[in-house]
Amino acid sequence: MPNYLTLTFEHFMPTQITLRILPKNFNDSYIKTAIAKQIDLSKIDFFEYSILKKSTDARQLPIKYQLSILVHTNESISSYVKNDKKYAKVDKKKKVHIIGAGPAGLFAALKVIEKGCKPIVYERGRNVKDRRRDLAQLTKKHIVNPESNYCFGEGGAGTYSDGKLYTRSKKRGSVTEILNTFVAFGADENILYEAHPHIGTNKLPSIISAITNKIIECGGEVLFNSKLKDIYIKENKIEALLLNNERVEVDNVILATGHSARDVYEMFYAKGLALDYKQFAVGVRIEHPQTLIDKIQYRCESRGEFLEPAAYQLVAQVEGGKFKKKRGVYSFCMCPGGIIAPCATNQEEVVTNGWSPSKRNNKYANSGIVVSIEDDDLRKFSKFGPLAGMKFQASLERKAWEMAGKTQVAPAQRMIDFIENRKSETLPENSYMAGVKSVNLNEVFPESIAHYLRNGLLAFGKKKKGYLTNEAILVGVETRSSAPVRIPRDKETLEHIEVAGLYPCAEGAGYAGGIVSAAIDGMRCAEKIVEKMAIT
Ligand SMILES: Cc1cc2nc3c(=O)[nH]c(=O)nc-3n(C[C@H](O)[C@H](O)[C@H](O)COP(=O)(O)OP(=O)(O)OC[C@H]3O[C@@H](n4cnc5c(N)ncnc54)[C@H](O)[C@@H]3O)c2cc1C
Structure with a gap:
C-alpha cells in the first residue's frame, strides 16, 4: 500500500x-x-x-x-532504510562450513558473508525447482525421495512450510533483522507490521532461491546433493567431514541439519558423542471447514470479503485418569485456508504437517493437535538412551503407514468418532492430497496418548462452541513438531561440549523451533565462529 x-x-x-x-x-x-x-x-x-x-x-x-x-x-x-545490509565479495576469505541449507544454514551463511568470511553450505537435498517435482511424486505416486521432500532440500523444511513468522523469541532486534532480510529477498513488507506475519508456501521458494543466489553471487558456495555422512575428530576438535564419499578438511562447522535428520543423530550416537533426550509432543492434524472456524472466531455467519480467514490457538491441561498425571494438549502450527501435507522423509512412514498459500484461500483450516510426551511413554524404547524419543516417533509414523495401507495414504477419522473410539463409516472431503483411509486412530497411539488427545479435544470443544464436530477430520500422525534430541553445546561458545569447532545449531540440535528462531540461532553460531576466528 x-x-x-x-x-x-x-x-x-x-x-x-x-x-x-x-x-x-x-x-x-x-x-x-x-x-x-x-x-x-x-x-x-x-x-x-x-x-x-x-x-x-x-x-x-x-x-x-x-x-x-x-x-x-x-x-x-x-x-528510514529497512534493510541496509551489505554483502561484499568473500570468495578469497576464510571459510566457514555449514551443513544444511534450512533457515538456520542460509541465515548463518548470510551472516558469515556480512562478517567478511566465505560460507560453504552442504545440503543433502535438491534445489527448490527439482524438489517441487519430488513433492509431486510424493503426493501423486507415493514415492518418497529420502533426500528431497518436504523436510530436505534447498531452504530445508522452511521452503514448502506455511511461512508463519511469529516466534516466542524475546530477541526483538534479531527478529526484526530476520523479517527485514526476508523483505530484502522478496517477501511482502506487511510481514514487518502484521502481529502474525505470514509469507505463504507459494511465495517462499523464490525468496529462498534469492537468498541462495546472493550467497553464490558473493563468492560463497551452496552445494546440493551433498550429504554429511561422517565427522572426524582429532584431540577433541573437529578435523574433517565425510561429504558423500569425499573427505573435506575443516576448522569450524555449523551443524544445522534439522529435526528430521535421524541419520545424523544415529551417527553421533554410534560415535559415542554426547546427546540428550529432549521433550517433544505428538498427535494428529485436525481439519475443519474454514467457514466454521470463521463463524466460531468471528461470531458471525460469514467473515465477508475484508477479514482474513480466522485462526485459533488452543491449549488445555488434561486430567490423567488412570494415567494419573495431568498433561498439556495444545494446537500447533495452525494454517487457516490451508492444506495438510505429507511430510515423510522415508518410504515406510506417514507424517503430517500443514501449509497455506499467502492468500490463505483454501476451503479448510488445519492445525496440529499434540500432547507432550513423558518418560512413561518411552519405557519400551529406553534401551536407545538419548534416542528413545526419536525411536518412539519413528514407531508411530511406521504404524500410521502400516494401518493406512503402506503408501502415503494417511490414517484418518472423524473427530467425534475418535472421541467415541469408533472407526468412521465415511470420511469428509479434506485437503490431504495423498488420500486418507478410515482407521481408528486410537489404535495408532499408545492408550495414554489417545486418552490425552481425546480429552484435549473435548476440552477444546467446551472452550469453542462448534469446534467439536464430526465435520472435522483428524489425519495422522503429527510427530515432527520439534526435535526429540538435543545435541548439547557450551552456553558461551556454542560449540559441542566435547568437540571444539563443531557448532550444533537450531531446530535439529534442540535450540530452536520454527523458521525465525532457527534463523536467529544460525546467525548466532555464525557470529561466534567469526569472533573466534578473529581472535585466533
Ligand atoms: C509443512 C511444514 C510447515 C511448517 N510451517 C511452519 C511455519 O508456518 N512457521 C514456522 O516457523 N515453522 C514452520 N515449519 C517448521 C520450520 O520449517 C522449521 O522449524 C525450520 O525449517 C527449521 O529450520 P532449520 O534450519 O533448523 O532446519 P531445517 O529447515 O530442517 O533444515 C535442515 C536442512 O539440513 C539438511 N540436512 C539434513 N541432514 C543433512 C546431512 N546429513 N547432510 C547435508 N544436509 C543435511 C536438510 O536437507 C535440510 O535442508 C513448518 C515445517 C513444515 C514441514
Whole structure:
C-alpha cells in the first residue's frame, strides 16, 4: 500500500498514534484521512506514515483492526532504510562450513558473508525447482525421495512450510533483522507490521532461491546433493567431514541439519558423542471447514470479503485418569485456508504437517493437535538412551503407514468418532492430497496418548462452541513438531561440549523451533565462529 501524503509544514518529530478501523477501511486513503484528524496540520508541511503493528481485535463486534502508526512530519519515509545490509565479495576469505541449507544454514551463511568470511553450505537435498517435482511424486505416486521432500532440500523444511513468522523469541532486534532480510529477498513488507506475519508456501521458494543466489553471487558456495555422512575428530576438535564419499578438511562447522535428520543423530550416537533426550509432543492434524472456524472466531455467519480467514490457538491441561498425571494438549502450527501435507522423509512412514498459500484461500483450516510426551511413554524404547524419543516417533509414523495401507495414504477419522473410539463409516472431503483411509486412530497411539488427545479435544470443544464436530477430520500422525534430541553445546561458545569447532545449531540440535528462531540461532553460531576466528 502506498504510504505518503504531501501537505506543507515545518515540524519534525515522528509521532506514534493508534487507529482502530473496520477491516473494509484498511486502505491508504482512509488511513491518511484518519491520521489527519489526529494531528495538528497547521504546524507541518507534509506527513508520511508507516505502520508499526497491525492486529485484529475480535473481542467485540464489530471486529476492528488496531493499527499502531508512526507519523513522520516534514520528513520522507524513504530515509528510514529497512534493510541496509551489505554483502561484499568473500570468495578469497576464510571459510566457514555449514551443513544444511534450512533457515538456520542460509541465515548463518548470510551472516558469515556480512562478517567478511566465505560460507560453504552442504545440503543433502535438491534445489527448490527439482524438489517441487519430488513433492509431486510424493503426493501423486507415493514415492518418497529420502533426500528431497518436504523436510530436505534447498531452504530445508522452511521452503514448502506455511511461512508463519511469529516466534516466542524475546530477541526483538534479531527478529526484526530476520523479517527485514526476508523483505530484502522478496517477501511482502506487511510481514514487518502484521502481529502474525505470514509469507505463504507459494511465495517462499523464490525468496529462498534469492537468498541462495546472493550467497553464490558473493563468492560463497551452496552445494546440493551433498550429504554429511561422517565427522572426524582429532584431540577433541573437529578435523574433517565425510561429504558423500569425499573427505573435506575443516576448522569450524555449523551443524544445522534439522529435526528430521535421524541419520545424523544415529551417527553421533554410534560415535559415542554426547546427546540428550529432549521433550517433544505428538498427535494428529485436525481439519475443519474454514467457514466454521470463521463463524466460531468471528461470531458471525460469514467473515465477508475484508477479514482474513480466522485462526485459533488452543491449549488445555488434561486430567490423567488412570494415567494419573495431568498433561498439556495444545494446537500447533495452525494454517487457516490451508492444506495438510505429507511430510515423510522415508518410504515406510506417514507424517503430517500443514501449509497455506499467502492468500490463505483454501476451503479448510488445519492445525496440529499434540500432547507432550513423558518418560512413561518411552519405557519400551529406553534401551536407545538419548534416542528413545526419536525411536518412539519413528514407531508411530511406521504404524500410521502400516494401518493406512503402506503408501502415503494417511490414517484418518472423524473427530467425534475418535472421541467415541469408533472407526468412521465415511470420511469428509479434506485437503490431504495423498488420500486418507478410515482407521481408528486410537489404535495408532499408545492408550495414554489417545486418552490425552481425546480429552484435549473435548476440552477444546467446551472452550469453542462448534469446534467439536464430526465435520472435522483428524489425519495422522503429527510427530515432527520439534526435535526429540538435543545435541548439547557450551552456553558461551556454542560449540559441542566435547568437540571444539563443531557448532550444533537450531531446530535439529534442540535450540530452536520454527523458521525465525532457527534463523536467529544460525546467525548466532555464525557470529561466534567469526569472533573466534578473529581472535585466533
Ligand atoms: C509443512 C511444514 C510447515 C511448517 N510451517 C511452519 C511455519 O508456518 N512457521 C514456522 O516457523 N515453522 C514452520 N515449519 C517448521 C520450520 O520449517 C522449521 O522449524 C525450520 O525449517 C527449521 O529450520 P532449520 O534450519 O533448523 O532446519 P531445517 O529447515 O530442517 O533444515 C535442515 C536442512 O539440513 C539438511 N540436512 C539434513 N541432514 C543433512 C546431512 N546429513 N547432510 C547435508 N544436509 C543435511 C536438510 O536437507 C535440510 O535442508 C513448518 C515445517 C513444515 C514441514
